[in-house]
Amino acid sequence: xxxxxxxxxxxxxxxxxxxxxxxxxxxxxxxxxxxxxxxxxxxxxxxxxxxxxxxxxxxxxxxxxxxxxxxxxxxxxxxxxxxxxxxxxxxxxxxxxxxxxxxxxxxxxxxxxxxxxxxxxxxxxxxxxxxxxxxxxxxxxxxxxxxxxxxxxxxxxxxxxxxxxxxxxxxxxxxxxxxxxxxxxxxxxxxxxxxxxxxxxxxxxxxxxxxxxxxxxxxxxxxxxxxxxxxxxxxxxxxxxxxxxxxxxxxxxxxxxxxxxxxxxxxxxxxxxxxxxxxxxxxxxxxxxxxxxxxxxxxxxxxxxxxxxxxxxxxxxxxxxxxxxxxxxxxxxxxxxxxxxxxxxxxxxxxxxxxxxxxxxxxxxxxxxxxxxxxxxxxxxxxxxxxxxxxxxxxxxxxxxxxxxxxxxxxxxxxxxxxxxxxxxxxxxxxxxxxxxxxxxxxxxxxxxxxxxxxxxxxxxxxxxxxxxxxxxxxxxxxxxxxxxxxxxxxxxxxxxxxxxxxxxxxxxxxxxxxxxxxxxxxxxxxxxxxxxxxxxxxxxxxxxxxxxxxxxxxxxxxxxxxxxxxxxxxxxxxxxxxxxxxxxxxxxxxxxxxxxxxxxxxxxxxxxxxxxxxxxxxxxxxxxxxxxxxxxxxxxxxxxxxxxxxxxxxxxxxxxxxxxxxxxxxxxxxxxxxxxxxxxxxxxxxxxxxxxxxxxxxxxxxxxxxxxxxxxxxxxxxxxxxxxxxxxxxxxxxxxxxxxxxxxxxxxxxxxxxxxxxxxxxxxxxxxxxxxxxxxxxxxxxxxxxxxxxxxxxxxxxxxxxxxxxxxxxxxxxxxxxxxxxxxxxxxxxxxxxxxxx
Numbered sequence: 099x100x101x102x103x104x105x106x107x108x109x110x111x112x113x114x115x116x117x118x119x120x121x122x123x124x125x126x127x128x129x130x131x132x133x134x135x136x137x138x139x140x141x142x143x144x145x146x147x148x149x150x151x152x153x154x155x156x157x158x159x160x161x162x163x164x165x166x167x168x169x170x171x172x173x174x175x176x177x178x179x180x181x182x183x184x185x186x187x188x189x190x191x192x193x194x195x196x197x198x199x200x201x202x203x204x205x206x207x208x209x210x211x212x213x214x215x216x217x218x219x220x221x222x223x224x225x226x227x228x229x230x231x232x233x234x235x236x237x238x239x240x241x242x243x244x245x246x247x248x249x250x251x252x253x254x255x256x257x258x259x260x261x262x263x264x265x266x267x268x269x270x271x272x273x274x275x276x277x278x279x280x281x282x283x284x285x286x287x288x289x290x291x292x293x294x295x296x297x298x299x300x301x302x303x304x305x306x307x308x309x310x311x312x313x314x315x316x317x318x319x320x321x322x323x324x325x326x327x328x329x330x331x332x333x334x335x336x337x338x339x340x341x342x343x344x345x346x347x348x349x350x351x352x353x354x355x356x357x358x359x360x361x362x363x364x365x366x367x368x369x370x371x372x373x374x375x376x377x378x379x380x381x382x383x384x385x386x387x388x389x390x391x392x393x394x395x396x397x398x399x400x401x402x403x404x405x406x407x408x409x410x411x412x413x414x415x416x417x418x419x420x421x422x423x424x425x426x427x428x429x430x431x432x433x434x435x436x437x438x439x440x441x442x443x444x445x446x447x448x449x450x451x452x453x454x455x456x457x458x459x460x461x462x463x464x465x466x467x468x469x470x471x472x473x474x475x476x477x478x479x480x481x482x483x484x485x486x487x488x489x490x491x492x493x494x495x496x497x498x499x500x501x502x503x504x505x506x507x508x509x510x511x512x513x514x515x516x517x518x519x520x521x522x523x524x525x526x527x528x529x530x531x532x533x534x535x536x537x538x539x540x541x542x543x544x545x546x547x548x549x550x551x552x553x554x555x556x557x558x559x560x561x562x563x564x565x566x567x568x569x570x571x572x573x574x575x576x577x578x579x580x581x582x583x584x585x586x587x588x589x590x591x592x593x594x595x596x597x598x599x600x601x602x603x604x605x606x607x608x609x610x611x612x613x614x615x616x617x618x619x620x621x622x623x624x625x626x627x628x629x630x631x632x633x634x635x636x637x638x639x640x641x642x643x644x645x646x647x648x649x650x651x652x653x654x655x656x657x658x659x660x661x662x663x664x665x666x667x668x669x670x671x672x673x674x675x676x677x678x679x680x681x682x683x684x685x686x687x688x689x690x691x692x693x694x695x696x697x698x699x700x701x702x703x704x705x706x707x708x709x710x711x712x713x714x715x716x717x718x719x720x721x722x723x724x725x726x727x728x729x730x731x732x733x734x735x736x737x738x739x740x741x742x743x744x745x746x747x748x749x750x751x752x753x754x755x756x757x758x759x760x761x762x763x764x765x766x767x768x769x770x771x772x773x774x775x776x777x778x779x780x781x782x783x784x785x786x787x788x789x790x791x792x793x794x795x796x797x798x799x800x801x802x803x804x805x806x807x808x809x810x811x812x813x814x815x816x817x818x819x820x821x822x823x824x825x826x827x828x829x830x831x832x833x834x835x836x837x838x839x840x841x842x843x844x845x846x847x848x849x850x851x852x853x854x855x856x857x858x859x860x861x862x863x864x865x866x867x868x869x870x871x872x873x874x875x876x877x878x879x880x881x882x883x884x885x886x887x888x889x890x891x892x893x894x895x896x897x898x899x900x901x902x903x904x905x906x907x908x909x910x911x912x913x914x915x916x917x918x919x920x921x922x923x924x925x926x927x928x929x930x931x932x933x934x935x936x937x
Contacts, residue, residue, distance in 0.1 A: 108368035109143060110386030111377025112361070116140050117389040119340050121396045121423065125416050132343030135357045137239045138304055138350070139336070142361040144243060145308020150316075152254040162255055169450035171247050172457040177438040178391050178430055179240065180464060183209065186233045186398045187468070193405060195653065196475055197720070198231055203472040209237040210465045212244035219296035220570065230649050231405065233398040238296055240394075245298045246305055254309075266313050273306030277355060284351045294350055301350065304358045311362035325367040332363030333376070391435055392427035399423055408650050408658045495730040497548050498541035501560045504529065505594065517552055524557030526751050527604065531561040531595070531625065532611025532641070533574050533618045538725045539611050539641045542694075545730050546743050556750070559605070563622070566591060576621045579628055595625070602633035607750045609639040612693075613723065614646065614673060615682050623682065627689045637750055638691040640682065645706060645723065646673035652711070652719040662712035665719070676704035692749045699736040824896050826933040830889045832881070891933065 116136035123133020155162040183206055190202040201221075208217035215238040229235050253272075257265050276299060283294035294300040314320060320328075339357050347353050368377070376382075385392075399422060404411070411419070443453045500513035502520040511519045521527075530540045540560045550556040563573055571588035573581050580596040583589060595601060601608075610626045612619050626638045647655075652665040665671075675681065679693040701709035710732065711717050718729035725733075737743055872892065879887040 106368045107383045108373040108377035109147070109365060110389075111373075111379065111382045112139065112143060112364060113386035113389040114382045115336070115377070116143075117393050118385070120393065121420070124397060124400055125419055126411055127416070130340055131345075132340045132347075134349075135336075135339050135343060135354070138354055138357045139361045140239065141242070141246075141301060141304040142308040142311070142358050143365065144246065145305035146312045146362075146365055147308075148247070148250055148305075149254055149309040149312045152251050153258055153312075156255055156258040162251065163450065164251060165454060166450040167251055168247065169454040169457075171244075172454055173439050173443060174435075175240065175244065175390070176457050176461060178394055178435050179209070179237070180460065181430065181434060182394045182398060183234075183464060183468075186402075187471075189398065189402050190233065193402060200472060200475045201231075202233060203468050203475070205232060205234045205237075207465055207468045207472065209234050209241070210461050210468065212241050214238050215241035215245075215296040215298065219292055230401060231651065231654075233401040236393065236397040242296075242298050242301055246302075250305065262313060262317055266310060269306045269309050269313070273303040273310070276300060276302035276306065280350050280354075281352075284348045291348065304350075304354065307358040307362050308365070311366055315366050320366075322367070326370050326372060328363040328366055329370060329372055332360040332366075333372075335360030336364070388424075388427045388431040391430040392423060395426050395430065396423045399426075405654060406658070408655055493545065493731050493734045495541065495545050495727060495734075498545045498727065498730065500544075501540065501562075502558065504559050504561045504591065507557075507559045517548060518554070520559070521551065521554055521557035524551075524554045526555060526606050527557045527559070528607040528609055528639075528750065529559045529561055529601070529605040530609045530611075531563045532609075532622045533613060534564045534724065535611040535613045535641065536561065536564050538729070539609055541727060541730060542641070542733060542737075543609060545734055546737060547747065550747065556747075561591075561595070563591065563595070573621055574618055579621070579624055581621070581625065598629050598632050602629060602636055605636070606752070607637045607639060609641065610691075612640040612678065612682060613643045615643070615678065616685065623686055623689070626691070627686050630689060635752070637752060638689060639694065639746070639750065640679075640691045641694045642678050642696050643673065643675065643723075644696040644700065644719075644725075645671055645709075647719070647722045648672040651721045652717040653721075656717050662715055662717045663710065665717065666706050666709055666711065668706065671706055674706045676701075692746060694742070694746070696733070699733055699740065699742070823932075824894050826891060826893050828889060828891045828929075828931045828933055830887065830929045830931070832885050832887050 116139035118136070119130055119133040120136035121133075122130040123136075127133075152162060152167070155167070186202070187206065190199050194202060205214060205217050205221075208214050214234060218232070218235060218238045257268050260268075280294040280300035280303065283300060284291045335356060339353065339360065343349070343353050343357075364373075364377075367373070399419060403415075403419060407415075443456075496515050497513060497517045500515070500517070500519055502511070507520040507522055510521055510523070513519045528543065530536050530543065532539060537560075540558065544551065544558055547556045547558070551558060563571055565571055566585070566587045571583045571585055571591065573583060573588075573592070576582055581592045583592050608626050608629060610619070610622045612623065615623060623640070626640075630636045630638055647665045647670050650665070650670055655664040655670060656662045658664075674697075676697050678697075679695060682689075682691075682693070697704070697709070700711065711719055711729075713728055713731055716728075718726050718732055720726045873890040874893070876890040877888070879889075881887060
């Protein structure tokens with residue numbers, strides 16, 4: 099039996115391969131796209147060696163000792179981990195802002211308890227942008243190993259007295275069960291791929307493959323003539339996996355199974371000349387001996403260096419990083435790992451139980467210290483944000499820090515500042531739902547409509563659908579409705595939201611976050627569409643995306659590059675879509691919604707370089723995409739200037755808009771057969787478009803062109819409040835075009851996608867060229883003062899709701915606005931008149 103687990107240099111050589119590909123992948127060498135599979139190699143090696151160790155001791159005269167086994171593992175693993183925690187904590191406090199320090203300390207506490215994999219399953223994705231800011235992310239695999247060391251001896255001892263065939267059968271059944279559950283999770287049948295990646299039960303099959311390799315290797319079942327071909331197949335398989343697998347491949351799945359089997363084929367027999375030459379080389383074996391220290395130190399070095407020096411690392415930087423990792427690993431291996439393992443606890447007085455007690459006592463002390471440090475930081479980031487947003491600021495946003503949460507909104511209440519909070523009897527009741535941007539949406543609406551909230555015109559309720567009590571609800575992971583959640587704290591919320599009839603009775607408006615609409619927000623937009631199909635009177639407000647930045651956060655780039663707008667450099671932008679509203683309309687053609695365009699509020703063109711996210715020298719984005727509370731100081735003034743507050747309020751209230759005191763008609767809804775829009779005229783931002791803000795100040799008369807104009811690439815839109823009867827209608831407009839000289843008038847049916855527009859005229863007044871779609875009796879009259887009277891007739895075949903749109907800048911394709919050509923259209927009057935009913 100001793101011969102089966104005698105020291106094998108080739109296994110250290112295999113460890114060297116595993117740690118090398120992980121490190122090279124993490125430093126950014128693209129050729130090693132599958133380098134993360136090195137961790138799977140470690141798991142198979144552990145399954146092989148630990149099974150052999152347990153079985154040898156179980157069959158020895160002294161028998162197996164759990165205390166001795168666990169103390170040996172603790173001496174092997176924990177001292178280097180404690181050093182990495184200590185040094186990383188110092189670096190985090192020296193370099194990180196408070197929010198990253200708090201996240202670091204939380205992960206460090208879990209790592210101390212061998213639960214890092216659980217923490218990162220709850221809080222991140224291994225391949226997402228935030229992973230580059232988590233120095234202890236790699237300790238997830240150490241958590242899996244340590245949990246394996248707890249339950250695996252119990253299993254092996256339980257089956258050690260059985261026949262080898264029985265042991266193999268039990269290991270095979272356990273491995274197959276683990277693999278199938280992982281495959282189901284990766285496929286999204288239950289939980290998700292993140293659970294399969296991080297959690298131990300879904301990785302057990304890799305340890306089982308290592309254990310099966312030990313059982314078969316010690317049995318003599320396979321003739322030696324097959325050993326060399328098996329090794330070659332394994333080497334080819336692992337090499338191909340490193341070069342072919344990448345982040346887009348589902349993992350762990352069949353790819354992980356192939357990696358694990360390839361590792362088992364290599365580890366099966368280390369006595370042939372290929373194993374001795376390739377994996378038994380002195381230099382390779384030494385790298386394998388320091389592989390544990392190298393694995394633990396490499397990732398914090400990369401994270402902290404890239405945080406200080408953003409951007410793609412040069413070849414020289416990569417070499418310097420690798421050299422520093424190797425040097426520190428050598429020092430740790432010889433100065434800490436080996437002394438603690440072989441000398442510090444030598445002597446009869448250091449029993450396994452005493453050793454285990456000392457080391458675990460140290461782990462507990464570290465855990466308490468990290469907890470105290472984390473406690474000292476709790477709330478500081480939020481307090482600083484509130485102070486920055488409210489101290490001597492033009493917009494008081496303190497009320498936006500107060501929440502009326504769904505489920506707690508049954509009684510009227512006031513917040514700490516004396517503003518109305520929950521108002522269940524308000525005239526217009528709004529519920530916010532969505533992903534992690536829901537808080538920004540709630541803050542925007544509460545700040546924008548605080549006066550209406552206090553007057554009971556609006557009641558605003560925070561759905562808190564992203565998380566409840568800091569526990570993620572994970573509705574965004576749902577493939578389909580109804581909403582479901584793995585969180586017990588969110589189960590009641592899911593039940594409440596799935597009762598759509600009750601939600602439709604309780605609320606008039608559903609405000610939805612639209613950030614990354616086809617991934618992060620898809621299920622919420624599906625929910626809004628389903629709710630509106632159930633009750634067409636429900637109004638939907640969608641908060642559009644601004645941008646997503648990768649791989650660095652905005653505040654980190656601002657500190658490193660010395661500019662609050664540094665992250666607006668296109669090389670750091672992974673998502674920015676000025677035409678997102680149209681994409682949502684095409685994807686959810688049945689959804690009628692008001693779109694809050696954050697790009698239009700913060701940018702002057704459709705280029706992200708024209709945007710402004712700076713306030714008092716700091717970016718108002720706190721990470722890769724989330725706005726700070728102080729961002730309201732930029733967003734709210736832009737919303738007020740564009741008229742968003744007025745048009746959005748009228749839309750949410752569902753009101754028809756009569757002419758105001760100055761004779762103007764706000765963009766919104768019209769009643770009856772004739773719509774007349776006398777001077778001055780202005781449009782809206784969001785559902786419609788935006789115009790020169792000075793328009794609202796005009797009292798009438800012969801105002802200059804800019805002061806009675808729509809200046810935007812977006813349309814001004816009116817929607818009939820009632821169904822328009824079938825019949826023949828005439829549209830007459832007196833318009834003047836400045837700048838582009840091109841504009842369009844369109845009548846469309848909201849329940850049809852843009853590709854199916856029904857009636858449209860496009861006029862280039864410079865050359866008097868028309869484009870006509872489904873219109874008749876078109877006439878154009880040039881007036882003396884540079885205006886044009888346009889008239890056309892349409893035949894409405896069936897009753898329908900209509901949208902009347904005026905578009906200042908129109909592109910060459912039907913239904914496509916030309917955002918690059920911002921237009922300006924002066925409006926004298928518009929009329930929509932019924933000529934006859936169908937016979």
